[in-house]
Ligand SMILES: Nc1ncnc2c1ncn2[C@@H]1O[C@H](COP(=O)(O)OP(=O)(O)O)[C@@H](O)[C@H]1O
């Protein structure tokens with residue numbers, strides 16, 4: 323009976339929230355427009371035409387096998403041999419001057435290396451160009467079995483990839499799943515925080531407090547519409563990513579939504595905590611930015627996580643965005659599952675539970 | 691038998707170092723309209739918020755409908771209704787949606803909600819505009835909507851914080867008629883105001899000023915008990931008399947009302963007409979000086995005199 327009453331009250335708040343959301347054109351528009359615009363901005367900024375990247379070839383072997391290997395690279399459409407150099411030094415100069423994005427070096431003894439199962443050849447990539455480097459790096463995943471006559475020979479890589487200048491490879495493919503984390507952080511934390519602070523600022527809370535509704539009911543009722551908003555956003559981001567930026571969706575959609583729900587829960591509780599601290603909507607916004615910046619800078623979205631000093635890594639571990647990015651990159655790009663990344667999933671869950679408790683504790687049903 | 695709706699003893703609320711309500715005792719009878727009369731900032735809202743369990747009590751004790759605050763605050767919520775000073779329903783919901791929301795919050799059984807809302811819409815003359823957004827309503831409509839929401843769950847005790855401040859006189863009259871209807875049906879009403887005429891309609895009231903209770907009782911009793919003389923002086927050149935009399939320590943207040951000067955004089959003075967003549971013989975010669983019945987405003991001015999000095 324008490325539970326039914328509680329449900330009725332939560333339902334009342336939820337319904338009200340939807341009505342308000344549907345009439346608040348700006349917020350409603352933001353739910354859709356933020357992922358749309360941000361994705362197009364970031365995506366296009368990163369995603370220039372990335373096929374047939376110019377590559378220099380240094381072929382010391384000049385054999386049928388080396389020609390076969392070159393054909394394989396060109397057939398992948400990733401790269402195109404635009405220069406043939408006789409020495410590595412010449413090729414490096416071309417790389418240095420930005421004439422090519424990578425160098426393919428095929429050694430004299432490539433045939434023997436293939437037979438012995440050794441690394442057959444080397445690809446040196448200009449890592450300073452973050453847009454292209456990780457694309458070329460895909461050459462590294464071409465299996466040696468593709469070379470005629472060696473389909474049965476197991477062994478080391480056909481092409482060993484190494485990076486010049488910037489060891490961290492990233493592309494739109496890498497960015498877009500992570501961008502989902504940033505967009506959700508930005509919109510969800512802000513929307514929840516503001517939705518509650520607005521209620522207090524407009525004096526609605528003064529009335530609500532004198533009714534039988536419990537603070538936890540207010541919070542749950544407030545959160546659910548934004549959970550849905552978050553799922554809509556992720557759908558927009560990944561759909562655009564897939565169709566416009568060729569982000570391969572390797573993992574299952576169920577897994578993506580599962581990870582996203584975990585992250586949404588964490589973001590929303592963060593929004594609730596902010597709402598208990600902020601007095602005005604402006605303050606809520608500022609506090610959101612306060613969370614957003616480290617989420618952008620430390621989560622591995624901007625800079626490689628592994629390259630950060632330890633204290634920053636610890637800080638990053640506290641941010642929900644860090645865990646979500648790992649989950650998303652794992653699921654979307656590597657086809658992994660939440661179950662294989664339990665550490666991140668549990669971190670998000672723990673964050674949500676502790677956050678909810680803190681918010682409910684701080685959200686006193688009094689005005690002072 | 692407990693015929694008091696509210697018993698408060700030594701109730702104090704501090705915002706930091708600032709004492710907004712200071713040692714107030716209250717005894718508010720059931721099924722009556724009780725008023726808080728006081729200027730802005732006198733602590734009416736703060737007092738009301740403590741009585742509704744919205745604000746903590748710094749010191750003192752409060753018993754509402756036989757329940758202790760803040761211990762029983764949650765249990766009390768179904769039995770009280772509260773109309774905030776600032777409109778606190780949702781501007782972006784319609785009248786009907788707002789009431790529907792509140793009905794659910796109060797767990798009114800699903801089957802009764804529509805009927806109950808209809809009856810409220812009728813009672814508060816909102817049935818023609820129930821589809822209108824609350825944000826687009828006139829002051830009077832908003833006030834009626836707020837009252838309809840506050841009484842939706844038929845509370846025994848109703849708190850109204852300056853309910854008529856944004857309402858024209860006609861609507862105010864009707865509003866008070868509604869209050870008496872509610873009172874007649876058994877509801878206890880606590881209403882705050884800074885209008886004298888409204889305070890005078892209450893069965894009983896407390897005069898608040900600077901967080902302190904300066905006087906309480908029925909309007910009539912307050913007027914009879916006032917320990918000061920009320921005098922009216924007529925004639926011309928009233929501004930000058932006003933200035934001169936205002937300087938006398940035993941003159942508590944001087945205010946012009948049209949063709950008259952209304953003077954409050956301490957009742958330490960006997961024979962007050964004669965005494966006044968003696969103070970300003972030239973100025974007052976030949977004028978009518980009459981002792982009149984005090985009004986509630988006189989009581990108010992008299993009892994808040996202390997704070998203003
Ligand atoms: N949240 C608050 N923090 C600090 N001071 C407050 C707060 N609310 C009210 N006050 C102060 O307490 C006094 C009483 O305010 P209030 O109860 O609103 O008066 P009234 O309702 O009679 O106009 C005022 O001086 C006001 O400035």
Ligand SMILES: [Mg+2]
Nearest residue numbers: 734735775852
């Ligand atoms: Mg007030």
